[in-house]
Amino acid sequence: METALKIEHLNKTLGKKQILHDVSFETYKGEVFGFLGPNGAGKTTTIKIAVGMLFLDEGEISICGVDIKKNFEDAMSLVGGIVENPEMYKELSGMDNLKQYARMRKGVDQERIDRVVEIVGLSNRINDKVKKYSLGMRQRLGVAQAILHRPEVLILDEPTNGLDPAGIKGLRNVLIRIAHEENCSVIVSSHLMSEMELMCDRVGIIANGKMLAIKQIDEFKEEAFGNSLKYSVVTADNDKAMQLITSKFDVEAKLSGDGIKVEVSIPKESDVKISGINRALIEDGIDIETVVQEESRSLEDAFIQLTAQEGGNQIA
Numbered sequence: 001m002e003t004a005l006k007i008e009h010l011n012k013t014l015g016k017k018q019i020l021h022d023v024s025f026e027t028y029k030g031e032v033f034g035f036l037g038p039n040g041a042g043k044t045t046t047i048k049i050a051v052g053m054l055f056l057d058e059g060e061i062s063i064c065g066v067d068i069k070k071n072f073e074d075a076m077s078l079v080g081g082i083v084e085n086p087e088m089y090k091e092l093s094g095m096d097n098l099k100q101y102a103r104m105r106k107g108v109d110q111e112r113i114d115r116v117v118e119i120v121g122l123s124n125r126i127n128d129k130v131k132k133y134s135l136g137m138r139q140r141l142g143v144a145q146a147i148l149h150r151p152e153v154l155i156l157d158e159p160t161n162g163l164d165p166a167g168i169k170g171l172r173n174v175l176i177r178i179a180h181e182e183n184c185s186v187i188v189s190s191h192l193m194s195e196m197e198l199m200c201d202r203v204g205i206i207a208n209g210k211m212l213a214i215k216q217i218d219e220f221k222e223e224a225f226g227n228s229l230k231y232s233v234v235t236a237d238n239d240k241a242m243q244l245i246t247s248k249f250d251v252e253a254k255l256s257g258d259g260i261k262v263e264v265s266i267p268k269e270s271d272v273k274i275s276g277i278n279r280a281l282i283e284d285g286i287d288i289e290t291v292v293q294e295e296s297r298s299l300e301d302a303f304i305q306l307t308a309q310e311g312g313n314q315i316a
């Protein structure tokens with residue numbers, strides 16, 4: 001894997017307060033990296049330093065080996081980013097906005113503009129005025145602007161803020177495409193693990209200005225769920241269901257929530273499948289109301305627990 005952004009021992013003090021404490025991490029080309037942390041953790045501060053909006057006073061940052069202290073302009077030419085709202089001319093079309101922007105960048109021809117428009121999924125609306133765009137479309141036009149010059153690293157600070165679920169999904173797919181098709185290192189900050197889970201290959205967790213963990217999303221899952229898959233099963237007769245499950249299958253099952261559901265825990269290496277348990281319940285005449293895998297919630301819980309340990313930053 002090729003390193004794209006490399007941050008080493010970053011410290012930052014604003015006013016009298018030390019905001020970042022020895023922050024280090026690296027990202028790779030072709031991956032989506034999630035920069036996850038509760039409000040006030042230091043995400044925006046770190047990102048602003050990496051995109052050159054805040055001064056780097058202690059630590060090292062390089063982009064594809066180019067040091068931002070020694071070679072600021074060259075390093076910045078390898079980065080695209082959206083930290084605050086991207087500037088756009090609302091009276092102009094999306095295309096005219098991109099053409100304006102392309103003039104300020106080297107080597108961006110019409111072919112590149114058309115390609116980028118296709119990647120961000122705006123081909124059929126690109127000639128409409130930006131004032132007619134939804135927030136999700138504006139955000140994708142911002143991403144188009146940010147990648148016109150083929151950056152090696154694309155950094156977006158909380159890009160899904162304010163978007164509805166369809167907008168979030170659209171943006172997510174665009175970012176995954178950019179990572180894969182442009183071999184770009186895409187970095188996205190967020191305060192929601194559930195959002196990172198769907199989009200990122202790896203996640204770095206920051207709280208109170210310190211990096212707490214950097215892992216593959218699957219590793220977080222394994223830790224959060226342990227070595228078993230957990231399900232909540234609600235049936236017409238939970239008592240009977242629980243007894244049937246524990247007598248027929250080598251899994252753990254217990255009543256919870258005052259008996260309103262059965263919690264079933266199936267070891268990962270087990271041959272038992274939830275579908276098999278389903279079938280057995282039905283065959284025994286127990287009506288099933290719902291079966292829910294307790295996944296994303298406990299991943300979010302694991303994140304909250306991890307960040308709360310680090311000085312009690314609260315998550316709204």
Ligand SMILES: Nc1ncnc2c1ncn2[C@@H]1O[C@H](COP(=O)(O)OP(=O)(O)OP(=O)(O)O)[C@@H](O)[C@H]1O
Pocket residue numbers: 014015017019037038039040041042043044045046191
């Ligand atoms: N100019 C400044 N002067 C002093 N403190 C600042 C300044 N800018 C930010 N901070 C503080 O730095 C800490 C980190 O802020 P930062 O904006 O980087 O967090 P964040 O992770 O982006 O949070 P959020 O999820 O709310 O966007 C916060 O405690 C904030 O109050």
Ligand SMILES: [Mg+2]
Pocket residue numbers: 043044045157
């Ligand atoms: Mg922020």
